[in-house]
Amino acid sequence: MADIQLRFHKDMLVMSAPIDYALTRQGVDLDNDAEFVSLFEGDTVHDALSMEQLAGAACLVTNTEGICKARLAHKRMELHAQEIADSAIEAAQECTPQHIVFEIGPCGLPLDPESGASRKQSRKQYADAASLVAGAEIDGVFLNGMRTAADMQCAIAGVRDATDMPLFASVTLDADGFFDGMPAHEAVSCMEGADVVGIRTAADTDAVAAIVAKMAQEIDKPILVQVEIKQATEAEKRRATLGPLPDNPYPTPDHLAQAAVQYFKAGAQFLRAVGEATPAYTGALAAVCYGLDARR
Numbered sequence: 306m307a308d309i310q311l312r313f314h315k316d317m318l319v320m321s322a323p324i325d326y327a328l329t330r331q332g333v334d335l336d337n338d339a340e341f342v343s344l345f346e347g348d349t350v351h352d353a354l355s356m357e358q359l360a361g362a363a364c365l366v367t368n369t370e371g372i373c374k375a376r377l378a379h380k381r382m383e384l385h386a387q388e389i390a391d392s393a394i395e396a397a398q399e400c401t402p403q404h405i406v407f408e409i410g411p412c413g414l415p416l417d418p419e420s421g422a423s424r425k426q427s428r429k430q431y432a433d434a435a436s437l438v439a440g441a442e443i444d445g446v447f448l449n450g451m452r453t454a455a456d457m458q459c460a461i462a463g464v465r466d467a468t469d470m471p472l473f474a475s476v477t478l479d480a481d482g483f484f485d486g487m488p489a490h491e492a493v494s495c496m497e498g499a500d501v502v503g504i505r506t507a508a509d510t511d512a513v514a515a516i517v518a519k520m521a522q523e524i525d526k527p528i529l530v531q532v533e534i535k536q537a538t539e540a541e542k543r544r545a546t547l548g549p550l551p552d553n554p555y556p557t558p559d560h561l562a563q564a565a566v567q568y569f570k571a572g573a574q575f576l577r578a579v580g581e582a583t584p585a586y587t588g589a590l591a592a593v594c595y596g597l598d599a600r601r
Contacts, residue, residue: 309444313527314527314574315599316363316597317597317599318364318594319361319363319575319587319590319591319594320364320365320406320529320576321362321577321587322362322579322582322584322587323366324353324354325368327356327583331349333349339368340377343369344385344388344392351396351400354397356584358402360585360588361587361594362587362591363403363404364406364444365402366405366406366408367408368408370449372386372390372434373410373411373412373430374412375430376410377389386437390441393407394407394441397443404444404445406443406444406447408449409435409446409460410450411456412430412431412434412460414426414430427456427460428460428463431460432463435463435464435467436467436468438468439467443470444470446464446468447472448475449475449531450475454485454494455495458495458498471501474501474502475502475503476495478492478508482508482512482516489520490516493520501526501529502520502528502529503528503530504520504531506530507533507580509549509554510554510567513532513567514564514568514570517530517572528574528575530576531577531579532561532576532578533579534581537550542557545557555586558585558586559589562589565589569600574599576590577590
């Protein structure tokens with residue numbers, strides 16, 4: 306498998322959308338059955354990932370957002386963490402993608418930033434999760450959606466305790482463009498130990514492009530942009546032909562494609578559609594990124 310680090314600051318790359326929306330549309334109860342599907346219905350996971358790859362995703366993201374043992378313990382699945390990780394990676398590998406990144410979401414433990422014991426406990430959760438992929442044929446680990454800056458710092462430290470493979474990190478911005486009380490260009494400080502830093506946002510094209518441009522001024526690392534997609538109603542799609550929709554900036558894949566051009570110009574290298582994104586949205590990003598060299 307190609308070394309993704311060799312492509313940093315070079316190729317524009319699209320990451321696969323989460324498969325949660327696809328599974329939900331098939332009737333899967335993700336709150337209760339996500340791990341069951343990963344363990345016993347690998348073909349279902351593989352098929353969803355395969356659709357993303359066929360759409361043009363160069364990097365497949367595993368369906369392991371809830372892999373931390375504290376999260377699994379709520380479903381009495383903590384003893385199956387290794388099996389869940391292995392199954393998720395196998396489903397992605399069967400698609401023979403260019404790259405695979407292993408997603409780790411928030412561990413869910415209460416965290417007191419002032420308590421060394423609390424930070425150590427959280428750090429171990431992330432270290433244990435990353436250790437599940439020690440020796441696996443993947444390209445990197447993806448820390449996604451940590452709740453606070455302290456949580457992200459613990460996550461990065463924990464992953465670094467377990468592996469030296471490339472590390473992606475992304476924070477979710479609120480409606481005002483802030484994370485944990487900080488604007489995005491300042492929030493990148495909590496991701497200092499990552500190789501790729503990113504944001505997840507539902508903001509409109511101009512706002513996202515401005516955020517990315519500011520981030521590009523502050524850091525020299527590759528930037529990931531995750532765009533929150535909300536499926537549009539038929540009425541919204543008709544209105545979108547007349548102009549932007551304030552409540553739904555990306556009602557169709559074509560709208561996301563137009564936005565992706567601006568993100569590229571602002572300095573983003575990795576692009577990903579999330580939320581209610583379908584393979585069509587991934588395909589729109591891939592069409593824009595095909596053959597493009599990153600601008601920074």
